[in-house]
Amino acid sequence: MTSDPPPDPGPPASPRPVPPAPPRSLRSRLRVPVPVLAAVRPPVFAGRLHDARTATAVGRWLGAAVAVCFLTGLISHYLQHPPPWAADALPSRPVWGYRLTQGLHVATGLAAIVLLLVKLWAVYPRLFLWPPLRGVRHALERLSVAVLVAAAVMEVFTGLLNIVQWYPWPFGFIQTHFALAWVVAGSLLLHVAVKAPEIRAHWSRSSPGTRQLAPEDGPDRRSLLLGAGAAVGAVTATTVGQAFTPLAALDLLGPRHPGHGPQGLPVNRTAAAAGVGPERLRDWRLEVRGPLPYSLTLPQLRALPRAGARLPIACVEGWSKEARWSGVRVRDLLARAGAPPGAGLRVTSLETGGAYRVTEMGRDYAEDPLTLLALELGGQELSLDHGYPARIIAPNRPGVLQTKWVTLLEVL
Numbered sequence: 001m002t003s004d005p006p007p008d009p010g011p012p013a014s015p016r017p018v019p020p021a022p023p024r025s026l027r028s029r030l031r032v033p034v035p036v037l038a039a040v041r042p043p044v045f046a047g048r049l050h051d052a053r054t055a056t057a058v059g060r061w062l063g064a065a066v067a068v069c070f071l072t073g074l075i076s077h078y079l080q081h082p083p084p085w086a087a088d089a090l091p092s093r094p095v096w097g098y099r100l101t102q103g104l105h106v107a108t109g110l111a112a113i114v115l116l117l118v119k120l121w122a123v124y125p126r127l128f129l130w131p132p133l134r135g136v137r138h139a140l141e142r143l144s145v146a147v148l149v150a151a152a153v154m155e156v157f158t159g160l161l162n163i164v165q166w167y168p169w170p171f172g173f174i175q176t177h178f179a180l181a182w183v184v185a186g187s188l189l190l191h192v193a194v195k196a197p198e199i200r201a202h203w204s205r206s207s208p209g210t211r212q213l214a215p216e217d218g219p220d221r222r223s224l225l226l227g228a229g230a231a232v233g234a235v236t237a238t239t240v241g242q243a244f245t246p247l248a249a250l251d252l253l254g255p256r257h258p259g260h261g262p263q264g265l266p267v268n269r270t271a272a273a274a275g276v277g278p279e280r281l282r283d284w285r286l287e288v289r290g291p292l293p294y295s296l297t298l299p300q301l302r303a304l305p306r307a308g309a310r311l312p313i314a315c316v317e318g319w320s321k322e323a324r325w326s327g328v329r330v331r332d333l334l335a336r337a338g339a340p341p342g343a344g345l346r347v348t349s350l351e352t353g354g355a356y357r358v359t360e361m362g363r364d365y366a367e368d369p370l371t372l373l374a375l376e377l378g379g380q381e382l383s384l385d386h387g388y389p390a391r392i393i394a395p396n397r398p399g400v401l402q403t404k405w406v407t408l409l410e411v412l
């Protein structure tokens with residue numbers, strides 16, 4: 001089937017408009033001599049490792065990981081950045097809520113990296129599909145897969161670098177990671193819808209489509225799936241201890257170890273990094289603004305009735321640890337300022353800059369008896385890195401909002 005490329009028609013002989021030329025094949029357009037093209041003919045993929053059953057089996061697990069990661073990510077996002085109308089509706093219970101959902105978010109995100117690599121490897125022969133496009137429908141389908149793959153790779157890449165606190169890009173992490181999550185979710189739903197017949201046909205080893213592929217699951221496919229499962233298990237076991245403290249001893253690859261840090265608790269932003277030193281602390285006062293504003297020195301604050309709470313710090317980056325805190329209830333401090341019931345508050349840190357110098361707290365948190373302006377951690381005065389002289393600690397709250405070095409509370 002050798003046919004010479006059609007001769008170049010050359011410039012039109014007359015000024016009359018020329019009807020559009022019929023579409024020419026890619027081969028003729030590239031004018032590649034046929035023997036060369038034969039030499040780069042796509043490789044042949046025969047094994048079961050690249051068939052529809054393998055793609056479906058890995059895709060099922062990947063889909064589950066992505067679904068949990070997406071939903072827990074939404075929870076994390078809206079707890080941190082609630083739309084104004086929702087701020088007062090955010091629940092301060094269960095106490096361990098954010099610790100669980102953010103631990104799952106990072107664990108499923110890490111598992112998704114492994115599963116995504118296996119899935120891409122299982123389907124990469126389709127890159128050599130010939131002809132690459134069979135029509136408009138096929139082109140749209142391939143475009144949606146390209147969008148899905150690009151967004152998914154970028155999503156796990158930004159997430160992974162975030163948990164090691166490395167931001168080698170000029171764009172904002174939060175906005176990009178959040179927007180891409182919707183792109184991934186949308187293009188994944190589309191992908192599942194388009195592939196639904198194939199997924200159904202290969203859902204399990206005994207599905208009709210799979211039985212046509214091979215009489216039974218061959219050892220090669222089973223080893224691949226077992227290997228992928230073992231890799232996910234290894235990644236999870238060596239990282240999940242950063243949040244799930246019973247496995248802390250196995251936490252070899254997690255960027256943080258829950259026990260490493262002053263007073264047995266990790267630190268994300270140190271006092272030095274936040275520019276909080278002895279000079280800024282010298283005239284420290286707690287100022288409370290509301291209908292009846294007041295200000296307290298540290299001895300005066302320490303003399304107020306104390307409350308204790310066992311609450312975790314749960315960082316968005318995935319590490320978390322429970323600790324014993326003691327301090328003054330935020331609701332008592334607000335009541336003393338004449339705050340009306342159901343008021344929220346704004347918290348300001350002594351820190352000179354930084355995204356978390358000022359944070360806001362909705363009604364449920366402000367009223368919760370476990371929400372403290374903490375003065376002590378584990379029975380000792382707070383260390384400077386943990387927010388001395390006073391910090392916020394509240395239940396079911398992202399770590400970034402547990403403001404350290406607090407100097408001002410404002411009733412909203």
Ligand SMILES: Nc1nc2c(c(=O)[nH]1)N[C@H]1C(S)=C(S)[C@@H](COP(=O)(O)O)O[C@H]1N2
Nearest residue numbers: 266267268269315349386399400402403404
């Ligand atoms: N003022 C201020 N408070 C802050 C931060 C900050 O950058 N500035 N970082 C937060 C983050 S991201 C976390 S996870 C917790 C960690 O608290 P720890 O350092 O006491 O463990 O503090 C939070 N409080």
Ligand SMILES: [Mo]
Nearest residue numbers: 315316399400
């Ligand atoms: Mo954090």
